[in-house]
Every structure is written in structure tokens, then in C-alpha cells.
Amino acid sequence: MPVPESEVERRVALLSQALRQSGMRLTHQRLEVAREIARSETHPDVEAVYRGVRNRVPTISLDTVYRTLAALTELGLIKRVSATSGPVRYDANPIQHHHFVCTRCGLIRDLYSPTLDALEPPEESSVFGRLESVEVQLRGVCEACKRKEDDCER
Amino acid sequence: MPVPESEVERRVALLSQALRQSGMRLTHQRLEVAREIARSETHPDVEAVYRGVRNRVPTISLDTVYRTLAALTELGLIKRVSATSGPVRYDANPIQHHHFVCTRCGLIRDLYSPTLDALEPPEESSVFGRLESVEVQLRGVCEACKRKEDDCER
DNA sequence: GTTACTGCAAACTTTTTGCACGACA
DNA sequence: TGTCGTGCAAAAAGTTTGCAGTAAC
Numbered sequence: 001m002p003v004p005e006s007e008v009e010r011r012v013a014l015l016s017q018a019l020r021q022s023g024m025r026l027t028h029q030r031l032e033v034a035r036e037i038a039r040s041e042t043h044p045d046v047e048a049v050y051r052g053v054r055n056r057v058p059t060i061s062l063d064t065v066y067r068t069l070a071a072l073t074e075l076g077l078i079k080r081v082s083a084t085s086g087p088v089r090y091d092a093n094p095i096q097h098h099h100f101v102c103t104r105c106g107l108i109r110d111l112y113s114p115t116l117d118a119l120e121p122p123e124e125s126s127v128f129g130r131l132e133s134v135e136v137q138l139r140g141v142c143e144a145c146k147r148k149e150d151d152c153e154r
Numbered sequence: 155m156p157v158p159e160s161e162v163e164r165r166v167a168l169l170s171q172a173l174r175q176s177g178m179r180l181t182h183q184r185l186e187v188a189r190e191i192a193r194s195e196t197h198p199d200v201e202a203v204y205r206g207v208r209n210r211v212p213t214i215s216l217d218t219v220y221r222t223l224a225a226l227t228e229l230g231l232i233k234r235v236s237a238t239s240g241p242v243r244y245d246a247n248p249i250q251h252h253h254f255v256c257t258r259c260g261l262i263r264d265l266y267s268p269t270l271d272a273l274e275p276p277e278e279s280s281v282f283g284r285l286e287s288v289e290v291q292l293r294g295v296c297e298a299c300k301r302k303e304d305d306c307e308r
Numbered sequence: 309g310t311t312a313c314t315g316c317a318a319a320c321t322t323t324t325t326g327c328a329c330g331a332c333a
Numbered sequence: 334t335g336t337c338g339t340g341c342a343a344a345a346a347g348t349t350t351g352c353a354g355t356a357a358c
Contacts, residue, residue, distance in 0.1 A: 045241035082236035087199035129296040
């Protein structure tokens with residue numbers, strides 16, 4: 001089931017307005033990238049967005065899609081599904097735990113919480129397939145990055 | 155605070171035993187990669203594991219570290235922190251929601267749940283920094299991949 | 309008319325793969 | 334001894350950057 005056209009346009013309007021307000025120019029390319037991602041339900045990667053937009057803007061470059069998605073993410077208008085960018089990172093801690101992830105620098109800290117461990121996945125999630133684990137990700141800005149932000153504002 | 159040496163050795167023993175049981179050979183390189191990741195608290199990427207192991211096995215190659223970590227992940231002994239590997243994927247759905255992620259094929263499905271939305275992050279998580287969002291990730295094997303597995307077992 | 313944005317090309321980073329030699333069981 | 338694993342090298346995949354022309358405001 002696709003996102004209804006009215007909802008798509010509502011999202012595009014939000015994205016457009018936010019781009020404007022942040023001082024960025026609302027170019028044809030950015031508008032169409034925004035429309036493509038607003039319409040998507042499949043959590044596309046950059047390449048997939050590029051393919052979609054090219055149907056309407058055949059001359060757009062992959063770089064522009066990268067730059068636009070990065071800008072929208074920076075403004076908090078869209079999100080990366082994986083919390084961190086860059087290389088894959090591993091975790092060998094076999095004890096049940098959760099993560100705090102800094103969206104600025106990628107810092108990851110373990111979080112132990114019996115309350116979170118006890119979390120019951122909703123009934124309906126079984127339609128997706130066989131569940132193997134539940135992980136809660138707290139996303140935010142770590143202390144170090146907070147200090148850096150404060151320093152810059154002075 | 156480092157992982158206590160006794161806990162490290164316990165984890166290494168678990169990893170070694172599991173490697174053996176799966177029919178893989180327990181080489182010097184694999185043992186040291188296992189030790190390095192068991193000891194780590196920082197959710198290292200492949201490069202960082204490589205640097206650590208090289209102190210003890212100067213001739214090990216980066217490829218071997220890649221292959222060993224991939225094998226340990228495949229066996230479910232360690233986990234990637236980001237649910238999916240491969241290119242970064244985006245989400246433009248502004249409505250609060252959570253994700254089901256297939257650990258085999260990377261499929262991501264949105265999950266709406268007022269119960270999960272209402273989740274209160276534990277008090278102590280505020281020491282990490284400023285919290286901005288909470289996302290619950292259900293990980294497992296999607297219906298399509300389950301079918302593929304069943305087909306192979308016949 | 310300015311200034312920011314785009315497309316192109318090249319560079320860089322991260323990850324994967326083919327192959328011959330060496331090591332584990 | 335046979336087979337699996339390793340290191341090397343090269344390639345592939347994903348992402349970033351500098352620059353000159355172009356378009357938004």
C-alpha cells in the first residue's frame with residue numbers, strides 16, 4: 001500500500017518549508033528528492049532514491065542525491081535507519097543490553113535495563129516473521145558533542 | 155572500565171567452542187580476533203579490531219579480520235550494532251514508529267505501536283547526554299527468508 | 309547580480325573476491 | 334595428506350570532494 005498522495009504532498013510541503021527556513025535554496029532537484037523520499041515506504045538507500053528521481057529529472061546526478069539526503073538528515077527532517085554512518089561496528093557483549101547512540105559522533109554506549117529487557121513486542125509483529133531479538137536504541141547527543149556545540153555558540 | 159579478564163576468557167571460550175561446533179577450524183588468527191572483540195567495550199569497527207589484533211599477530215591481514223567477524227556474525231555469536239549492512243538507508247516517515255529488521259536480507263518494515271511509543275527511557279540514560287528519540291528494533295527473519303531456509307533444508 | 313547549487317570527474321573509504329601458499333585436523 | 338584458511342593483490346561498492354558552469358533568490 002503506497003503512501004496516499006495527499007500525505008506525500010503534506011510531507012513534501014513540510015520538507016520544502018524546512019529547507020527554506022534553514023536558508024537553503026529550494027531547487028528543482030531538492031524538491032524531487034524530497035518527493036521521492038516522502039513517497040517511499042521501503043527505506044531506500046541513496047541509489048534507490050536516485051533511480052526513482054531520475055524518472056522525473058533524468059539529468060540529476062547521484063552526488064546531488066547524496067548531498068540532499070545528507071542535508072535533510074542534518075536538519076532532522078529524515079532519519080537514517082541505521083543509527084550510525086560509516087563502517088559497520090560490532091558488539092560481542094552476550095549479556096542482554098541496549099544502546100545509547102550519539103547522532104553526531106557515532107559514540108555507542110551500552111545500557112542495561114531490566115525494564116527494557118522485559119519489553120514485550122506487540123502481538124502483530126509476528127506477521128513480519130520470526131523474532132529473534134529486541135533492541136532499544138536511545139538516540140541523542142553525547143556529553144562531549146554537547147560541549148562542542150556550546151563552545152561554538154559563544 | 156575494561157571487561158574483567160575472567161569474563162573475557164569466558165567469552166573467548168564460548169566463541170571458540172561455537173566455532174569448533176560449526177565445523178570451522180580454530181586458527182590462531184580467529185582465536186585472537188575473538189579475544190579482541192570479546193575484550194572490547196567500544197563497539198569497534200573492523201579496522202579497530204585489526205589494529206588491536208596486530209599487536210599480538212603482526213602478520214594478520216585485514217581480510218582475515220573481515221572474514222572472521224563475518225563468520226562470527228553469521229553464527230549469531232556477535233552482532234552488528236547497525237541492524238543492516240550495506241548502504242545507508244533513509245526513512246522519511248515523520249509519524250512515530252518502530253522497525254522490524256530482517257537480519258538475513260535487510261528488509262525493514264514499519265511498526266506502529268502506542269505501547270512502544272510510550273516507552274520511558276530509564277532515568278540513568280540521561281548521563282550519556284541529551285536524548286532525542288527512542289527507537290525499538292525488532293530483529294529476526296522475515297517470511298520470505300524463512301521460506302528460503304525451509305526450501306534449502308529439504 | 310550574487311551566491312549557493314549542480315553535474316562532472318576524480319579521489320577516498322569500506323568491503324569483497326580470486327588465487328596460490330601454508331596450516332589445521 | 335587433504336582440505337580449509339590465510340595473505341596478497343586487485344576490484345567492487347559506497348561515499349566524499351574540488352571545480353567551473355548554472356540556476357535560485
